[in-house]
Amino acid sequence: MLDELNKYAPREGSSPIKEVLLDIAERGRSLGIILIGAQQTASEVERRIVSNSxxxxxxxxxxxxxxxxxxxxxxxxxxxxxxxxxxxxxxxxxxxxxxxxxxxxxxxxxATRESESAGDPLPARNGDPFARLPAVDDEAPF
Known part of the structure; x- marks a missing residue:
């Protein structure tokens, strides 16, 4: 797994790691190797790697x-x-x-942020993070 694949296998230029990545992209499946590459711009990655995806x-x-x-x-x-x-x-x-x-x-x-919650936020009672949740009746059957 490589993030920013365009930095390791750029379209222009060459490097030892680029040659290894090309070999993995072209022959990896037959060897049982999987290459997962992530980048924001596929146009900046070596064409042979993109075409073998x-x-x-x-x-x-x-x-x-x-x-x-x-x-x-x-x-x-x-x-x-x-x-x-x-x-x-x-x-x-x-x-x-x-x-x-x-x-x-x-x-x-x-909601992971207060701004994402629906409605007005309720203050937590006594520092209890679960105080905003509705009360549960312990006697109710499940």
Missing amino acids: SIKVVGRLDPAEAGRPEYGFLPPSQRARAVLAKPGAMFVSQPEIPVPLAIEFPFPAW
Whole structure:
């Protein structure tokens, strides 16, 4: 797993690690090795690595980046949607399904910040973080 793959396998130039990553991308599946790369701009990653990717996941795209050939697997309508995508929206392309799937990761069921909570926040009683939760009747059957 490599984050910022474009730093380790840039489109321009060469390096020893880039050659290793190319070898993994081109022959890794036959050797049982999986390369997971993450980057914000696939257009800056070595073309042979991107073209050997069997599963591609795309989030929100910059309009200029969406027009690049690396995103040719997305139909024009999904490219347009990727430019306007909300946080958590992704497009997944994989070999078993002929059309990329639009998926959305939901926000957590609980509020992680006071500004995300619904309604006015209630002060916690006696420093109890659970004081805001509704009371539970211990006698009620489950």
